[in-house]
Amino acid sequence: MSLTVERNPSESLARALLSQGVSRRDFMKFCTAMTAVLALPVRYTPRIAQALETAVRPPVIWLNFQDCAGNSESFLRANHPTVSELVLDILSIDYQEVIMAAAGHYAEENRLNTMREYKGKYIVVVEGAIPLADDGIYCVIGGHTAIDILKETAKDAAAVITAGTCSAYGGIPAAAPNPTGAVGVRDVLNNVPLINMPGCPMNVQNLTALIVHYMTFNSLPAVDHEGRPLFAYGSRIHDDCERRAHFDAGQFVEEWGDEAHRKGWCLYKMGCKGPQTAHNCSMVRWNDGMSWPVGAGHGCVGCSEPHFWDTMGGLYERLPHVQLPVGAEVTASQLGAGIVGLAAAGIATHAVASGIRAKLDPIDREVTKVEEKMP
Numbered sequence: 001m002s003l004t005v006e007r008n009p010s011e012s013l014a015r016a017l018l019s020q021g022v023s024r025r026d027f028m029k030f031c032t033a034m035t036a037v038l039a040l041p042v043r044y045t046p047r048i049a050q051a052l053e054t055a056v057r058p059p060v061i062w063l064n065f066q067d068c069a070g071n072s073e074s075f076l077r078a079n080h081p082t083v084s085e086l087v088l089d090i091l092s093i094d095y096q097e098v099i100m101a102a103a104g105h106y107a108e109e110n111r112l113n114t115m116r117e118y119k120g121k122y123i124v125v126v127e128g129a130i131p132l133a134d135d136g137i138y139c140v141i142g143g144h145t146a147i148d149i150l151k152e153t154a155k156d157a158a159a160v161i162t163a164g165t166c167s168a169y170g171g172i173p174a175a176a177p178n179p180t181g182a183v184g185v186r187d188v189l190n191n192v193p194l195i196n197m198p199g200c201p202m203n204v205q206n207l208t209a210l211i212v213h214y215m216t217f218n219s220l221p222a223v224d225h226e227g228r229p230l231f232a233y234g235s236r237i238h239d240d241c242e243r244r245a246h247f248d249a250g251q252f253v254e255e256w257g258d259e260a261h262r263k264g265w266c267l268y269k270m271g272c273k274g275p276q277t278a279h280n281c282s283m284v285r286w287n288d289g290m291s292w293p294v295g296a297g298h299g300c301v302g303c304s305e306p307h308f309w310d311t312m313g314g315l316y317e318r319l320p321h322v323q324l325p326v327g328a329e330v331t332a333s334q335l336g337a338g339i340v341g342l343a344a345a346g347i348a349t350h351a352v353a354s355g356i357r358a359k360l361d362p363i364d365r366e367v368t369k370v371e372e373k374m375p
Helices: 011-021 024-037 044-054 070-076 083-090 102-116 146-154 164-168 204-217 244-248 261-265 339-371
Strands: 059-064 090-095 123-127 159-163 194-197
Touching: 024 204, 044 204, 059 146, 070 204, 083 164, 083 194, 083 339, 090 102, 090 204, 102 146, 123 146, 123 164, 159 164, 164 194, 194 244
Parallel strands: 059 090, 059 123, 123 159, 159 194
Antiparallel strands: none
């Protein structure tokens, strides 16, 4: 039994899209959207379109280990493109426990067949942490431990992508006291191209853009020191937050449901971890681009950072060592309304400039890297 419709291994994305009734206009809209998510100049849209018209869809093996299936759920709720487009048109997902029709020996046969037939060409997506304690017995599939399945599947992969914080860093399963000895993929794999896509869950738009980048440039995108692609993790939540102006002005929510909360003021004092969290949530967003946690009135919990559950403090505790604007902790009567206003204005100007630099520098590096590869 196969997971999806019969796949022609030499079929290009454009042909697959045409067979599904997708118009040229919709195809170009998709390419434009992917250019935006990848933080590339609009001039790259024709190149992405050309590459996707000729590129062969990469086979994908999606492994599930110590996870809550949250990333699979995110995948199933994709809107642009829809999950059916992801499965049938962009990717050829030959193994994914949550959505595949096959089970038992038939399912494992799909994985092994893909490994044999597309050696060196398939992509492995890993969801969930890998337990190492007691010889890995805390996650066993088909009589094999997660660590053994991961090493076997990844050894001949073109690339390995971690989907979510658990597979990237160990996530909640690795939180103290970590009884199963859970770790992230990077702690057990060596000499394999690896991209971390943390988040709890990761945004499937970023995963799609990553695959499109690979198909377009035949390489993985530039990454930061944590192995995360710069297009998605090149700036902090704080730098791109719609409430940033309120932070710079010293306007904070002091209590859930207060007037400041209703006005959309900054959530830093309520435990928002945006100042120390790298992600593009505010730009890509969720629910068909409609909203994101901070936009919905809840602070960022820092879920895309390593060991966030242990190192970020409680969900509603303030981060230490974050420099607040002058006057943010005192009243206007103590400093004088004029002094507070001038200080806030000066800090806002500096913060905007710093935010622009922080946002543009990673993008410039990414574009430079791409342009160097162009003929």
